Amino acid sequence: MKASELAQVCQCKLEGDANLEIKDVATLAKAAREHVVFVTGADYVTQLEKSRAGAVITKPGIAAPQGMTVLRHDDPDLAFSKAITALRGPAPRPLPGISQHAVVGKRPTIGEGASIGAFVVMGDGVRLGKNVVLHPHVVLGDEVEIGDDTVLFPHVTILERCKVGRRCIIHPGAVIGADGFGFHFVAGKFEKAPQRGIVVIEDDVEIGANTTIDRARFDVTLVKRGAKIDNLVQIAHNCEIGSNVVIAGQCGLSGSVTLKDYVILAGGVGIADHITIGMGSKVGAGSGIMKDVAPGKTMVGFPADEGRVYMKREAAARRLPETQERVRELEKQVRQLMKQAGLDKKGEEDEVSRNAE
DSSP states (O other), X not given: OBHHHHHHHHTOEEESOTTOBOOEEOOTTTOOTTEEEEEOSGGGHHHHHXXXXXXXXXXTTOOOOTTOEEEEOSOHHHHHHHHHHHHHOSOOOOOSEEOTTOEEOSSOEEOTTOEEOTTOXXXXXXXXXXXXXXOTTOEEOTTXXXXXXXXXXXXXXXXXXXXXXXXXXXXXXXXXEEOOOOEXXXXXEEEEOOOOOEEEEOTTOEEOXXXXXXXOSSSXXXXXXXXXXXXXXXXXXXXXXXXXXXXXTTOEEOTTOEEOTTOEEOTTOEEOTTOEEOTTOEEOTTOEEOSOBOTTOEEEXXXXXXXXXXXXXXXXXXTHHHHHHHHHHHHHHHHHHHHHTTOOHHHHHHHHHHHHX
């Protein structure tokens, strides 16, 4: 693909050789003349100068080495994603049809263009929309509903009566609709509390590999439109995940947690049960949320506190050894002054005690 063609696809302003032939994308370190790379800011200019890439996608105002073709865009990361698709093509998609090795239950509804791979197991009354893809070893319980253009990768399990919207992507090993973690303590032992609710995943949601979303106790565990959930996330029963929420890997949400729209959780966040995090709030990696968070806040630490408060506390903690030495020196000086003034009674008592011994 010529640089001029790539610039048009990526909606970039072209500077340099319009006829440069670009064959693929690459990292700055591995690029050759036929590759395009991307740089998001001035911090990477030194690496760019050492790169052998023929072209770079970057912001206006970022200097490029002499002779390198430049494709400028206000969001070079987004433009580079378009370049990847243009040069490598879309992800492969299996052909429509039902594998002879699939097990399909009674009364299925299978939309036009759906693909059902080998060793897929579908319960009774399953409904698949148009162009749904079930990769090998997917398991769908009775009366599960999957919306148009949704893709379930290998070993995804969605248990009975749960619903997934349109254009969703669920990665390998995810489990939707397992029982919530609920028990009654009766006569010295734990008895299981019934978990007979469902999980509803709205449109345009992406769920990472080995993530688990538990069914509600009797109502709905809800993931709203556009939410993006990373690998290895645990979402307990009765949670509500708002629209366009982002949850990074290894987060754990206890039961009945509510994340309002546009909340962002960095990796490894833990949230206690029945907590609400307000719209647009952000939580730093490894933080523990033990109380409700107001909209628009940035929370950090364990237990989490507002970002500015946390940073002040951490800065003070780093100075503790020095502060402790200063306090000891001040105490020493005070004792000396008190002794000179004849006010150090404790010192006199210690002296009498030593003499008595």
